[in-house]
Each structure stands twice: as structure tokens, then as C-alpha cells.
Amino acid sequence: MSDRKQVRAGVREQIREFLATRRARLTPEQAGLPVFGGSRRVKGLRREEVAALAGISVEYYIRLERGDATGVSESVLDGIDHALQLTDAERAHLRDLLGAGGGRPPASPTARPRLRAPVQRILDSMATTAAVVFTGRLDVIGANALGRALYEPMYADPVRPVNTARFAFLDPAARIFWRDWDRIADDSANLLRAEAGRTPCDAQLTALIEELSTRSEDFRIRWARHDVRSYATGVKHIRHPIVGDFELAYECTRLADPGQMLLMYTPEPDTPSEDALRMLASWAASKPSADQPHPADGPHSTRADPG
Numbered sequence: 539m540s541d542r543k544q545v546r547a548g549v550r551e552q553i554r555e556f557l558a559t560r561r562a563r564l565t566p567e568q569a570g571l572p573v574f575g576g577s578r579r580v581k582g583l584r585r586e587e588v589a590a591l592a593g594i595s596v597e598y599y600i601r602l603e604r605g606d607a608t609g610v611s612e613s614v615l616d617g618i619d620h621a622l623q624l625t626d627a628e629r630a631h632l633r634d635l636l637g638a639g640g641g642r643p644p645a646s647p648t649a650r651p652r653l654r655a656p657v658q659r660i661l662d663s664m665a666t667t668a669a670v671v672f673t674g675r676l677d678v679i680g681a682n683a684l685g686r687a688l689y690e691p692m693y694a695d696p697v698r699p700v701n702t703a704r705f706a707f708l709d710p711a712a713r714i715f716w717r718d719w720d721r722i723a724d725d726s727a728n729l730l731r732a733e734a735g736r737t738p739c740d741a742q743l744t745a746l747i748e749e750l751s752t753r754s755e756d757f758r759i760r761w762a763r764h765d766v767r768s769y770a771t772g773v774k775h776i777r778h779p780i781v782g783d784f785e786l787a788y789e790c791t792r793l794a795d796p797g798q799m800l801l802m803y804t805p806e807p808d809t810p811s812e813d814a815l816r817m818l819a820s821w822a823a824s825k826p827s828a829d830q831p832h833p834a835d836g837p838h839s840t841r842a843d844p845g
Contacts, residue, residue, distance in 0.1 A: 550605025
């Protein structure tokens with residue numbers, strides 16, 4: 539089987555499993571359907587129920603769920619969105635999968651993402667904000683001094699680039715660092731699942747997923763759910779080895795460079811968390827210059843972090 543055919547076969551399997559898991563999570567009551575007596579052999583909604591809710595034929599929905607439908611119209615997709623009560627992230631994921639499975643060239647991954655010098659200067663200008671830049675594979679490819687200090691436990695692993703999913707699932711220190719580890723683990727798997735839909739040809743992403751699936755049961759369980767997530771805002775609860783417990787609000791925004799995201803952490807003013815981040819900034823400033831971020835810490839480097 540050619541590489542392209544193999545990718546399309548994999549995408550079609552993702553379509554089947556994604557739609558099947560979305561069906562399974564909805565009960566007839568949740569979908570607004572009448573419930574009659576007797577037991578149901580199918581968990582969640584049946585295919586014919588989804589088809590009826592979406593306003594399409596059962597035969598066409600079966601073809602769609604098998605990944606065999608091509609040229610799916612926006613009205614049909616809107617019907618599926620409504621029937622399965624998809625989130626915005628799930629809607630985008632389904633469209634990515636159907637596009638790749640139906641023959642549309644999938645998005646090409648950036649093999650060697652690089653942080654442009656102006657972006658690094660912007661990062662360095664954020665003196666009181668911890669900021670990092672990462673890719674869809676969750677590789678950290680840039681940070682300011684405070685962001686590097688915040689992610690200090692991740693940099694303890696000599697493998698480069700630093701990867702937040704690898705840290706979350708394979709490093710025991712992650713369960714201490716992330717006080718809300720379960721949510722972080724969910725988010726990491728869900729972000730990777732969404733990225734797999736966008737870039738199914740990304741060999742590095744495939745290798746990362748295989749590594750995590752092989753080495754972490756926690757990842758395998760989450761990966762099998764086919765849940766997806768988009769980048770958003772929120773609060774993370776951290777137990778840092780230098781300054782202890784604190785909470786940081788975060789904002790995430792896309793950069794002009796394909797696949798690159800800027801993540802910024804900031805505490806609530808006049809709180810212990812603000813004091814902790816200020817202490818972390820002082821600690822980062824006192825470190826020897828050799829411990830600061832280095833260009834070799836970028837993608838494809840295996841340089842061990844000094845110190």
C-alpha cells in the first residue's frame with residue numbers, strides 16, 4: 539500500500555471511530571428522541587437515529603461513518619453537527635478528517651519549525667509574563683526567561699525539543715508539577731488528537747503518538763476516546779519545585795507561522811500567586827547565563843540542558 543493510501547485508510551478509520559464515539563455518548567433522551575420500552579442493544583444513538591436527526595438517509599450516513607462519502611456538503615455537515623451535538627473543536631476535527639479522507643490534500647506539517655527572531659524579541663520583552671511558543675505536536679520551540687523557569691521540570695529531560703505531552707504522560711514529576719494533572723492529561727491527548735486530524739501525514743506526530751501509546755496506559759485510555767480540544771484560555775494549578783503552589787491564568791493565540799502558538803501565563807494581581815511568579819522571575823535572573831534558553835534547545839536537538 540502506498541503512503542498516501544495508507545494515510546487515507548488511517549483517516550477513514552479515525553472518521554469511523556470518531557463518529558461512533560460521538561454517537562455512543564448521546565442517549566435518546568439527550569437527543570430529544572422518544573424512548574419506548576425494552577432494552578437497547580446499542581449504547582447511545584443508533585445510526586438510523588443520527589441520520590433522522592441530521593435529515594439524511596441512513597445509507598448515506600453509514601457511508602459517511604465508514605469514511606466512504608466524498609464531497610460532503612456543508613448542509614449535511616451542519617445536520618451531523620446538530621444531531622451529534624458537536625462542540626466547535628469537534629466540528630473542525632470532523633471537517634479535517636472528511637477532507638483528508640475524501641481525497642483533499644491534508645495540511646503539510648512543518649518538518650523543522652523555527653522560532654523567528656522577532657518572535658523571540660517579543661517573548662523577551664515580556665518581563666512579568668511567562669511565555670512559551672509551541673507547535674501542534676506540543677513541542678516547546680521557544681520561551682522567555684520566565685517561561686523557561688516555569689517549565690524547569692520539563693527541561694530536566696535531556697531530549698529536545700521539550701514536549702509537554704511527553705512530560706505529562708512519561709515523567710512522574712508531571713503529577714507533582716501539575717496539581718490538576720488529570721485535566722492536563724486530557725487536554726494534551728485531545729490537542730494531539732485534533733492535530734492528527736489536521737496533519738495526518740506528520741511522521742513526527744505519528745512517532746510521538748506511537749511512543750505515548752506504547753509507554754503510557756493513561757495516554758492509551760484517553761486516545762481511545764477520540765476527544766478533541768482547541769486552544770483556549772483557562773487557569774493552571776502548578777506546584778513548582780522552586781516557589782511552591784500557585785495558580786496562573788493563561789491565554790493562547792496563534793502566530794503567523796503555521797502551527798505555532800503563543801501561550802502566556804499571568805497571575806491575578808495582589809495574590810500569593812503573583813508573589814510566587816515574582817520570586818520565580820528573581821530566581822531565573824540569578825541563574826548563570828549557561829542555564830538560559832539556547833538555540834540548540836530548538837527542534838531536533840538532543841543537547842542535554844546544562845546544569
